[in-house]
Amino acid sequence: MSETIDFDAQTRLVARLAEHTTDDQLDAPTPCEKYAVRHVLGHLVGLTAAFRDAARKDLGPSTDTSPGETVPDVEAGWRDALERNLAALTEAWRAPDAWEGDTQAGGIAMPAPVAGQVALNELVLHGWDLARATGQAYAPDRASLEVSHALLAPSAEGEGNEMFGPPVPVPDDAPLLDRVVALSGRRPGWTSKGA
Secondary structure, X not given: OOOOOOOHHHHHHHHHHHHXXXXXXXXXXXXXXXXXXXXXXXXXXXXXXXXXXXXXXXXOHHHHOOOOOOOOOOOOOHHHHHHHHHHHHHHHOOXXXXXXXXXXXXXXXXXXXXXXXXXXXXXXXXXXXXXXHHOOOOOOOHHHHHHHHHHHHHHHHOOOOOOOOOOOOOOOOOOHHHHHHHHOOOOOOOOHHHO
């Protein structure tokens, strides 16, 4: 991938979702079976720090840790931390050298452009998880959805992306958001009532 990604629209969308998530929703179920809302938010705090540092090539504890090692949770001040991390991630990936060479996130070395795609895809999918779990509207920009689709679509021919479950079947003419969600192994029609 030779083009860079603008994270601004998606990070602002995730920040708005988090801002409108109430404390009494933190234990609500999400489309991620083992995660309540608090865990999705904790994961977002961690991944935004990791991919911020990946863009800066500031490799260390934030980029070394596999996301599957522990169940993330929110800590005191998580709202401010997430807001700061989202802004810093957007800024870090604006630097031209963020897209050059190799970097690391989740303990996995990868080309920097792939890390950028993965970072945006994480924000798109976990933004959807958070929106669904808290009953908020969710409409990512088309460019962000196309990045996610391009990252996930090749796995549809196999058993699914190793980070996600097998793709869920959806009609070919389903909205792009539904197709992206389905490629990640999530059910586009998920609601908390059916959890």
